[in-house]
Every structure is written in C-alpha cells, then in structure tokens.
Amino acid sequence: MSSQKENTRICCMCGSSPSKDSSITLHRFPKPGSKNALRCELWAKYCFPNKAWSSPKFQDELHSKHKMLCSKHFESTCFIEKKLFRTAVPGVQGILEETSQKSPSAPSHIEVRSTEDIDRSHLDTHAIIETSRGCATESDLDIGNVRCKTFTETVSEDNKHKLTVLMHNETDGTPAENPQPRKQ
Known part of the structure; x- marks a missing residue:
C-alpha cells in the first residue's frame, strides 16, 4: 500500500516529488464546490488545457484521485x-x-x-x-x-x-x- 501512495505523491505537471527534491511541496487539487468553482477551473485549465477542464465532473475526478501540483507552479x-x-x-x-x-x-x-x-x-x-x-x-x-x-x-x-x-x-x-x- 505504501508503494501506491508513493507513486501518487508526484506533481501531475512535471513529475517532481519531495522524495527526489526535498525543497518542493505537493498540493492537492482543490475540492470542487460553489466556493472553489473558479479556483478548481483555473487549476484544471493550467494542468490540462486540452481536456474538459471546465467540467465539474473532471474537476471532481482530479480531486478524488488525489492529483497534486508541486510548489514550482506557484x-x-x-x-x-x-x-x-x-x-x-x-x-x-x-x-x-x-x-x-x-x-x-x-x-x-x-x-x-x-x-x-x-x-x-x-x-x-x-x-x-x-x-x-x-x-x-x-x-x-x-x-x-x-x-x-x-x-x-x-x-x-x-x-x-x-x-x-x-x-x-x-x-x-x-x-x-x-x-x-x-x-x-
């Protein structure tokens, strides 16, 4: 089980990982909802510009699958x-x-x-x-x-x-x- 968690703890944009570079931090995609609607859309658009980034279903999938971005992108x-x-x-x-x-x-x-x-x-x-x-x-x-x-x-x-x-x-x-x- 720990190997599965280690595999998911990488940046979905550049593949960076805190285990490879201790200076970075990983940040999970925001949870979709009325308070986060714009923010979720902007995160999805930034990472997946050629996918259905405006779709709430796609945004929910990014959050529920624990997709992450590293600190290099902020x-x-x-x-x-x-x-x-x-x-x-x-x-x-x-x-x-x-x-x-x-x-x-x-x-x-x-x-x-x-x-x-x-x-x-x-x-x-x-x-x-x-x-x-x-x-x-x-x-x-x-x-x-x-x-x-x-x-x-x-x-x-x-x-x-x-x-x-x-x-x-x-x-x-x-x-x-x-x-x-x-x-x-």
Missing part, C-alpha cells in the same frame, strides 16, 4: 512558509494575462484594496487561508479584466493574517473604484 507570494493559500492558483500571471487579452475594451488593471484578518490555525498542507478578494479575475468581479499588480502580506503577532491586493487602472495608473464581488 508564485512565492502564494505561500506562508511552505503552506499554500487556499485561494492560490498555479501560474497566476500567465492565466490572468491571457484572460485580460480576451477583452481589450475593458481596463486590465484596477485597484482593489482588501484587508482581511484570517485565523492561521486553519492552515494545513492542502487547504490554507480563504482570501475572497485575493487576485481578482473577470469571473469573480463585476468588472472587465484585472490582474494583480501588487501583492502584500503581513502576519501579525496574534496569528492573524492580513492580505492587501492593489490593482491600478491600466490607462492612467490611477486607483479605480473598488469593485464588488459577485454573489454565488
């Missing part, structure tokens, strides 16, 4: 120590830039200022912090295309995590009005 800002944020998306810049090219009439940068206190006690290897307004995308905001411009995080002494994401209007660089997240 920006360093997606982690606290070796723990991955619950809202982290692999290859964020490439996917969000691709999204912003689909609609040239909409601004690709806006300013979103969001600060949330989050209890770090819920951190584990596969499900880390919920930051509902982290990197915003067209799918979760009532606006055109957006891309993270600045990502800042601080951890306070009382084990709370504060997250601030700043985006700017591409045309003149001025802060845009705060968009409202869509209700699911």
